[in-house]
Amino acid sequence: MPLLSRAETRRMLGKLETAYPDAKCALNFSTPFELLIATILSAQCTDARVNMVTENLFKKYRGPEDYAAVTPEILQEDIQSLGLFRAKSENIVAACRMLLERFGGEVPRTQDELVQLPGVGRKTANVVLSNAFGIPALAVDTHVQRVANRIGLANSMNPNLTEQQICQRVPQKLWSQAHHWLIHHGRQVCTARNPKCDVCPVQAHCQFYRKLQEEEKLREKVFEAKTAGKKRGRSGPHPRKGAASSGRSRG
Numbered sequence: 001m002p003l004l005s006r007a008e009t010r011r012m013l014g015k016l017e018t019a020y021p022d023a024k025c026a027l028n029f030s031t032p033f034e035l036l037i038a039t040i041l042s043a044q045c046t047d048a049r050v051n052m053v054t055e056n057l058f059k060k061y062r063g064p065e066d067y068a069a070v071t072p073e074i075l076q077e078d079i080q081s082l083g084l085f086r087a088k089s090e091n092i093v094a095a096c097r098m099l100l101e102r103f104g105g106e107v108p109r110t111q112d113e114l115v116q117l118p119g120v121g122r123k124t125a126n127v128v129l130s131n132a133f134g135i136p137a138l139a140v141d142t143h144v145q146r147v148a149n150r151i152g153l154a155n156s157m158n159p160n161l162t163e164q165q166i167c168q169r170v171p172q173k174l175w176s177q178a179h180h181w182l183i184h185h186g187r188q189v190c191t192a193r194n195p196k197c198d199v200c201p202v203q204a205h206c207q208f209y210r211k212l213q214e215e216e217k218l219r220e221k222v223f224e225a226k227t228a229g230k231k232r233g234r235s236g237p238h239p240r241k242g243a244a245s246s247g248r249s250r251g
């Protein structure tokens with residue numbers, strides 16, 4: 001599938017901006033450290049559920065020292081309503097210990113450093129960089145992956161390549177916002193099943209929609225050809241058949 005040009009990408013993004021003017025990070029946080037914890041907790045969970053958990057968690061555990069001082073088993077009790085809570089507890093405790101040992105208790109500001117922390121991959125690092133520090137970064141989650149591949153901002157199942165392809169098309173100053181626009185669009189319109197293409201604000205720029213339209217036109221052509229063939233068949237005997245039948249009657 002051909003990818004959108006930079007110019008068409010800009011026009012498409014303008015429509016997403018109009019559609020989702022208030023799009024922003026849905027996780028609640030007040031410091032980069034809280035965002036780091038919330039993002040680790042958000043793997044395979046809804047942001048709303050994570051916010052319910054962090055409301056109390058962030059009152060109980062204020063900084064990396066508090067998490068580093070407990071065992072994963074103790075932390076589990078506070079996050080057990082979230083999926084993968086055992087692995088997340090282990091990662092958070094280990095990440096906080098590493099923050100204290102290697103980074104002076106501060107959340108690092110580079111991707112290379114962030115991904116050294118247990119439980120932090122490229123996506124989590126990009127969320128923290130862009131939302132906590134305002135550093136241009138584009139996190140590819142499941143919504144961004146799907147929507148970008150449908151629209152034609154990317155044509156890869158590999159999130160790292162998807163990120164590269166999107167970033168090649170989207171101006172750097174819009175990376176963070178583009179991430180939020182694509183997530184909102186994926187949640188509200190371009191859903192995994194049954195995307196609402198008929199009401200989609202970017203259908204005119206979407207490769208998936210273009211393909212659907214082309215397939216529809218092809219089906220119409222095939223249907224018309226079949227209908228025309230049937231009409232010809234009903235419009236009278238074939239000349240050669242007519243001649244054969246007259247010959248038999250004469251005999």
Ligand code: SF4
Pocket residue numbers: 150151189190191195196197198200201202203206207208209
């Ligand atoms: S036209 Fe359909 S597939 Fe394309 S972005 Fe919109 S909802 Fe998604």
